[in-house]
Amino acid sequence: MKTDFLIVGQGLAGSLLAWNLIEAGQRVLVVDRDEPDTSSKVAAGLVTPLTGARFNLPPGLEERLDFARSFYWRHEELSGLRFFHHRRIVRIFRGEEEAQVWAKRLATEGERYARFHAPLEIDTTRILAPWGGFEMREGGWLDVPGFLEYTRQALLERASYAIGRVDSHEVEVLPSGVAWKNVTASAVVFCEGWRGGQNRFFDWIPVRPTPGDILDLTMPDLDDETRILNKGGWIIPQGGGRFRAGSTYRPVGAAAEITGAGRAEVLAKVAGITPMVPEVTGHRCAIRPTIRRSQVFMGRHPAQDRVAFFNGLGSKGVLNGPWHAARLADHLLRETPLPPETDVRHHFH
Numbered sequence: 001m002k003t004d005f006l007i008v009g010q011g012l013a014g015s016l017l018a019w020n021l022i023e024a025g026q027r028v029l030v031v032d033r034d035e036p037d038t039s040s041k042v043a044a045g046l047v048t049p050l051t052g053a054r055f056n057l058p059p060g061l062e063e064r065l066d067f068a069r070s071f072y073w074r075h076e077e078l079s080g081l082r083f084f085h086h087r088r089i090v091r092i093f094r095g096e097e098e099a100q101v102w103a104k105r106l107a108t109e110g111e112r113y114a115r116f117h118a119p120l121e122i123d124t125t126r127i128l129a130p131w132g133g134f135e136m137r138e139g140g141w142l143d144v145p146g147f148l149e150y151t152r153q154a155l156l157e158r159a160s161y162a163i164g165r166v167d168s169h170e171v172e173v174l175p176s177g178v179a180w181k182n183v184t185a186s187a188v189v190f191c192e193g194w195r196g197g198q199n200r201f202f203d204w205i206p207v208r209p210t211p212g213d214i215l216d217l218t219m220p221d222l223d224d225e226t227r228i229l230n231k232g233g234w235i236i237p238q239g240g241g242r243f244r245a246g247s248t249y250r251p252v253g254a255a256a257e258i259t260g261a262g263r264a265e266v267l268a269k270v271a272g273i274t275p276m277v278p279e280v281t282g283h284r285c286a287i288r289p290t291i292r293r294s295q296v297f298m299g300r301h302p303a304q305d306r307v308a309f310f311n312g313l314g315s316k317g318v319l320n321g322p323w324h325a326a327r328l329a330d331h332l333l334r335e336t337p338l339p340p341e342t343d344v345r346h347h348f349h
């Protein structure tokens, strides 16, 4: 079989890249191991514009945010499906210090932040906010498994999807492209998530596997809440008194096992947000692909033009992924330079 791009992995990274290449008229073959508990399949899919204790608004965030939302909305229109749930986020301060940082932000950078906040309206018998908070606008959550399944079906319709494991040792680099089993392609792009650093071409990139837990909960007394509740940990309403809650950051390299400790850690976060007592109906754990925090790294191998990498989506893949996938596709097709902070050729060696 002949194709233009062999994409290894159909997580969020591989899916986003595949769409960009297909929309540019390229043929792709996406090969995925079809594992049940990958980062993308377990992820909460949150898009949180202002993160961390300092509510940073880093340069470029607004462009990436607008790009991501219009990408998902465009695919909703194309498919008639719904993936992106635009929701306000109740950002509850974790202490007096956060309240002061936020007040200072508004006093000194109020205009930049205006788009992102609204006054807090809560029932303090149901949501615990002793230091106050605000409502964050322009965020929401992506149904990542729904988006992946829609993408998989679209790839299947184009005969562009296969279940399998691509061992990088079996990928041969030829003068005119690459070969793997009976597939020849002009290039291969590895989008392998946390396994990205085990690849023979990219084992010099420090992909740090960071496991995390998510719980499914029911809290019937909170069933009319539609906003995402965030106080470091978060609770996402799913309708009908069902919620998802998370998350943990286990040490790099720890096993992605379901443990009582993981469950207790998430429940402690929930208890800091609401006095309602949840019933746990599900518990999943998966490994985030982190390189340097949530900095995406991508691009061609320094010595092998036909071999490329797209990884490091970290805990902000839903927000950052679409913009970076579009930059990578442009680079692969038109040699448009990558943003230097993302280009693997400029880092790690």
Ligand SMILES: Cc1cc2nc3c(=O)[nH]c(=O)nc-3n(C[C@H](O)[C@H](O)[C@H](O)COP(=O)(O)OP(=O)(O)OC[C@H]3O[C@@H](n4cnc5c(N)ncnc54)[C@H](O)[C@@H]3O)c2cc1C
Binding pocket: 008, 009, 010, 011, 012, 013, 014, 031, 032, 033, 034, 035, 038, 039, 040, 041, 042, 043, 044, 045, 046, 047, 164, 165, 166, 167, 168, 191, 192, 193, 194, 195, 211, 212, 213, 214, 246, 247, 248, 285, 286, 287, 288, 289, 310, 311, 312, 313, 314, 315, 316, 317, 318, 319
């Ligand atoms: C608990 C948790 C909560 C999260 N919450 C959020 C959140 O709220 N917001 C957010 O933006 N992000 C969140 N994330 C992170 C998000 O999941 C990632 O940013 C993103 O989904 C990573 O996508 P990926 O495609 O790089 O990796 P993956 O999802 O790991 O996909 C890699 C794919 O490649 C396949 N694969 C690997 N090697 C091979 C091979 N050699 N051959 C064939 N197939 C291969 C794997 O099976 C997998 O399907 C969370 C993650 C976790 C674990």
